[in-house]
Amino acid sequence: MSNGIDYATYAKRGMAFGFLLVGAGILGHLILPPLVGPLPGWEQTLLFDSVLLGLVSELVSVFGFGIVFPLLSS
Numbered sequence: 001m002s003n004g005i006d007y008a009t010y011a012k013r014g015m016a017f018g019f020l021l022v023g024a025g026i027l028g029h030l031i032l033p034p035l036v037g038p039l040p041g042w043e044q045t046l047l048f049d050s051v052l053l054g055l056v057s058e059l060v061s062v063f064g065f066g067i068v069f070p071l072l073s074s
Contacts, residue, residue, distance in 0.1 A: 008066070011061050011062060011064075011065040011066040013061075014057055014062075015057075015058050017061075018053075018054040018055065018058035018059075019054065020054070021053055022055060022058075023054075024047075024054075025047045025048065025054065026051060028050075029048075032047075
């Protein structure tokens with residue numbers, strides 16, 4: 001860590017953020033329809049996009065901040 005950036009912390013926080021997005025999207029799809037009835041299209045799209053964004057965030061965090069950036073900074 002010659003440049004002072006803590007890549008491990010960024011990787012962990014990015015992974016946690018992605019996990020929360022995926023969890024919120026999946027739980028929203030499972031819990032909201034029985035509670036409030038059928039969801040409008042924009043809500044379904046929002047929940048689906050949060051799952052996809054969470055998966056992308058997890059992958060970028062692990063491979064970017066966990067593997068690639070530490071190798072390039074040396």
